[in-house]
Amino acid sequence: MTHAEASAAPPILEVRDIGKTYGSILALQGVSASVGVGEVLCVLGDNGAGKSTFIKILSGAHAHTQGKLLAYGIERIFGSPREALDLGIATVYQDLAVVPLMPVWRNFFLGSEVTRGFGPFSQLDVKGMRRITKEELAKMGIDLRDVDQPIGTLSGGERQSVAIARAVYFGAKVVILDEPTSALGVKQAGVVLKYIAQARDRGLGVVFITHNPHHAYPVGDRFLLLKRGTSLGDFKKSEITIEEMTKLMAGGAELDALAHELARA
Amino acid sequence: MTHAEASAAPPILEVRDIGKTYGSILALQGVSASVGVGEVLCVLGDNGAGKSTFIKILSGAHAHTQGKLLAYGIERIFGSPREALDLGIATVYQDLAVVPLMPVWRNFFLGSEVTRGFGPFSQLDVKGMRRITKEELAKMGIDLRDVDQPIGTLSGGERQSVAIARAVYFGAKVVILDEPTSALGVKQAGVVLKYIAQARDRGLGVVFITHNPHHAYPVGDRFLLLKRGTSLGDFKKSEITIEEMTKLMAGGAELDALAHELARA
Amino acid sequence: ATTTTDAAASGDKITIAVVTHGSPGDTFWDVVKSGAEQAGTDLGVTVTYQGDGDPVKQSQLIDAAIATNPDGLIVSMANPDGVQNAVDKAVAAGIPVITINSGLDQSREFGAQTHIGQSEFIAGQGAGEQLANAGVSNVICVIHEAGNTGLEERCDGAADTLGGTVTNVQVDVANVADAQNTIKSSLLADASIDGVLTLNPGIAVAASQALEEAASTAVLATFDVSSDVTQLILDDKILFAVDQQPYSQGYLPVTFLTLQARNGDVVGGGLPVYSGPGFVTKDNADQVAKFAKNGTR
Amino acid sequence: MTLTASAVTDERIKPAGLIITLLRRPEVGAAVAALAIFIFFSVSTQAFLTPAGVATWLYSASLFGIMAVAVALLMIGGEFDLSAGAMVGTTGLIVGIVTTEWGVNIWLALVIALAIALAIGAANAFVVMKTGLPSFIVTLATFFILQGVNLAVTKIITGTVSIQGMSAVPGFDAVRVFFGSSFSLFGMDVKISIVWWLAITALATWILLRTRAGNWIFAVGGQITSSRQVGVPVMKVKMGLFMTTAGAGWLVGMLQLFDVSTVQATTGIGQEFIYIICAVVGGCLLTGGYGSAIGAALGALIYGMTLQGIVFAQWDNNWLKAFLGGMLLLAVLVNLYVRRQAGVRS
Amino acid sequence: MTLTASAVTDERIKPAGLIITLLRRPEVGAAVAALAIFIFFSVSTQAFLTPAGVATWLYSASLFGIMAVAVALLMIGGEFDLSAGAMVGTTGLIVGIVTTEWGVNIWLALVIALAIALAIGAANAFVVMKTGLPSFIVTLATFFILQGVNLAVTKIITGTVSIQGMSAVPGFDAVRVFFGSSFSLFGMDVKISIVWWLAITALATWILLRTRAGNWIFAVGGQITSSRQVGVPVMKVKMGLFMTTAGAGWLVGMLQLFDVSTVQATTGIGQEFIYIICAVVGGCLLTGGYGSAIGAALGALIYGMTLQGIVFAQWDNNWLKAFLGGMLLLAVLVNLYVRRQAGVRS
């Protein structure tokens, strides 16, 4: 489980013994992990295990309160998500980070607007941004009525798709995805998995959180297991099978019993 | 697909040709379905197909703009969720319907508080409500630190669990669940499925929305398939297999291709 | 710059516009308004009344009045610079202007026919003298609207003639009960205070209670009258009330301008008409009381 | 392992002492700020801590405090009432006019004024709920309307802009026992309004924390859609809150009227913001869903102490507002600091 | 099937005409309300539609409008500035005092006043962002402080509460060309401030709808956490907004000063709410994230027309506020009705 075996180049992102407290609440303690070039790190764990907290540290949304965070081998404390974004880290947050009253296309490009013209006269390339938004969503199997609809009026899954499409479109070095498929239909979820595989193949690092072992196992290279805010270990794919992983995630035998219970009494 | 075969007693909830528009947006059109005693109706469909809209009509959160809604055979237009609640219809909304700043236990009992004492002197049974909240969540496999934590500070899955536990605890006749398992871990999702089966066995009607055919198929009795706001049909379990259902939900062949794509290039 | 207009030709449809710097609800300006309106009723002319303490807004109100082309304009000039343009415009449009209350010094210069009333400063000086006569030397002057020019001038005038110290105290006329607290606090904070000068009858009533609660023997005087104030004067709770006779500041200019419109009379001969100050003391409080009750004093 | 035990021994919580737990209440920051201002003026002025001095600032605080508590409930419930200040004037004027001008029985006059106040409160609630317009703008309109009506109607009926001769009305002294009297305590001349203030704060606190209505108030202010979805009678709650504020306006109107025995047409105008300030200084969120009645009462205490303290300190009066502003900023900063220390991030 | 075509032919959208689409802009309700009020006063009064009349209400509206547009931007960005009104007085007083009392060059005085205004705006932003306190309360404190400072400093330096002799200052007439002049158009005496108002409204609209900064303003007002998460420089945006409001305060201060050539210590106090009212009547949400500059300008137009229209109509001035309140309520109701018809539910 040491990282010595990794190549000489440092991983894109690495955390050592990282932790975070919210007031008196210890949400995360002593977690170490890393994600390198062309690698998919899956973060697994029960509800409330600290996965989103972990991701918020990586993406600069929350500063960590213990341990170290290294980007390209250099220690950093992100003061804001902007700093992480500038390092090429794009994130899909569990709460999606959208502005409900704004049109879909404005949300898509928010913070990375495309402009035309120079200096004080530069103005938004509205047409171009509308078109790209529509196209990128269509690629995910979402056929929007109108990219000018406020994003708050989209369905849960449509909203999630916008957030994912945005991160994938702007992701430069690392893409971090917090339960990206939770509200998605079977088809859309499949597209997201495909995206993850593509990003990996293009040499991006991916951090992927999910509750679905069937989603995690096919694309993951390393598996970080969290429980009650602490790490149960960081496994390579070769070190674990999908069955073991599912057991670790769910507490084993219970699952088997379930199938029987569900049948009509 | 007619309901003539149902027993003489009218279904608990029934909709006929129901529809809903938001301004100029047609979210749902001409959908008919019903849920009877001890029956689980699964609503399936793509993102943006209109599932949440359908549920909001059943639960009184939005009034329908076309068609008829019948409760116990009597036509109704719900003016508010209170009216639906009074008929014993408890709902888990996709956006969970919680008040972020309020403690967990207050959210759990919101609108159905337990009081002691008489008339103007009746006051909340704080201790009792705290205890029940803790217990009900523990039953779902969620071990909360503190039921006094504002619910907004819980993790996504913990929040969802509170909403489900609440609906199950108060559900009298029908329980409506809009993607209840989306943010849940493997164990917690299993518990929810068990709850659904139990509710069904106790004679409650259940309306269950999910994107996961493996969740839907084991517990469902009828399957309503929506696409782009219209109904593709209302199937009995005997009329459809899980494979057919998955295909209908996802667009068929694509899924098979996916497994290959996900493997390393 | 006295011009006789041919407004008389318009017969009985005479309109006279009054634009003051008093805000609605101000006790003093309310009586001016009553006076102007009563004159209008008595003389059968239309009187419109507007007021705003901000010179920009007052100018706008004057502009609006000019736009309705009245037969006469009555303006109070607390801040003469501020309304100069607007008054100039009226004069240029041939509308006869009379200034009231404040702005005596600029009245002629701006082309007004006459000035009626008396500046707040002079009234304040009168109050200061009376207080000095009563042997008072350390006075708090209660300003019930922060930064109000007229009120500040009253206090300045009193300070000018008192020969002792005058300290301004700010209260809020919208909360008379709390004004009472503040006056009481002032008395408690400085036991040497031997005089209280209020600038509003309601505040005067509150002040009399504050004196009582603080067990202070300070002398109380006020500007403007009300029936409660006259009662308190009779009860020896208030020494005197300065009465600038605001009613006549409203009534007289309307009368003058009506005469001018109907008869071409230009009254005043370019000299100001003084409307006060009168003092209401125990001697004459009785007579004043019934007028105060009608809202005409 | 019992459930309660588990809550205490959970390894995922840093042990926090009773003090920290206490410090998490929304009103504690305000309490510390109040204490600081109390000490400051006690030390720096002579008269502040004398019985007469204490009675003065307590009285001042009580008049703001009663309204601040009601406004705080309303704000927790997610609404504003900018007509609250003018309502004080309206109720006072109604009682004044109907008794002095029309000779109506004074007790009846009280009831009439209360009924009208409640009706206006209900009208506010009705318009806000039916149209979905922000209460800020609806009650602002009400405020303007009341302000105009107060002035114009008073003028029409009495010929002046204030009520005269109130103390000569039959029954005035009897009513005064409830609204304008005072009693001796520790050498202080305690006004009855202080008792009202304490009673209302206690009642409001109980309602907020221990009754179903209180739960609903937090809920409608925190997330109105969610509240509606779980069956909270939103309309009733808001209606109740607006009527409570209007009722408090009536009470303060009576307390002022029977204290100074006069009321002017401009009474209460501009006071509405002071109530909101007190509530916010006391820890209420402007966005609703969070706050406390005790906090609002403490906010009023801070305001009252500062207002009178500045007078006791005999600072140049022209600076009054500047001092007030500075104190206000200090109070909210202290509040914030205390709450940060307690690990609350609002 | 091209993508645009699909958007038009989607079977899940009811066909909506161009008119309905237009009607969805936030400012349309305000435009209809403005038109209604315009027609009402044009018909019911003589002077309203005369050139002199039009010039009066346009001027009145322009002074409110410039601030209302700036305040609207700030509100869309999720903040309030209650010190905006007092800032008008502060800047005017600064220029007045340093020129008349200390003989400073008038152009330099303008720059000094602007610099101080921007510094105060930046300070507001800094405190709001660093402490996380609501801007409502921070700028309220600033408002109080400015109010006190305006009064006390003016009093100390000039001995009175207003600036006199401004028009005798060298260079006054040159500056007046920019801030206090007027020109003839269609027989109206159009004040220069109307030109400023139109220019600022156009500029603000362009910024909001067509620039990156505008996108960010909507975003920080709509959901600050999300904006931060996607990398919007929240601090910079809010800083810019507060400084813009302060700068607009300076502009209006100058427009007033060079129009009437005097300024009082109380100038601007109480106006801050009028700006907010104009913005809300023009369709801005109090909660931020939604609104328009044109709407705010229309809100100011409604307010200016009403204020002067009431004068033209010669209604009793005691009722002024009541009429204003009624008109305000009517305007927002019309606004609401129009937007409901257009299928927008805000």
Ligand SMILES: Nc1ncnc2c1ncn2[C@@H]1O[C@H](COP(=O)(O)OP(=O)(O)OP(=O)(O)O)[C@@H](O)[C@H]1O
């Ligand atoms: N308030 C609203 N205003 C306008 N359009 C809306 C509104 N709510 C939903 N819609 C639209 O109606 C359609 C159906 O939405 P709905 O939320 O019912 O979908 P869903 O089937 O629940 O999707 P998901 O699986 O993603 O949750 C969506 O395309 C959405 O854009």
Ligand SMILES: Nc1ncnc2c1ncn2[C@@H]1O[C@H](COP(=O)(O)OP(=O)(O)OP(=O)(O)O)[C@@H](O)[C@H]1O
């Ligand atoms: N802002 C906060 N304040 C206090 N506690 C918090 C806050 N955010 C999270 N927590 C707590 O920290 C713990 C970890 O939360 P986190 O959101 O990281 O869980 P998660 O693993 O993402 O869970 P899920 O799978 O349900 O999304 C939870 O128990 C939660 O209650």
Ligand SMILES: [Mg+2]
């Ligand atoms: Mg999470």
Ligand SMILES: [Mg+2]
């Ligand atoms: Mg949905």
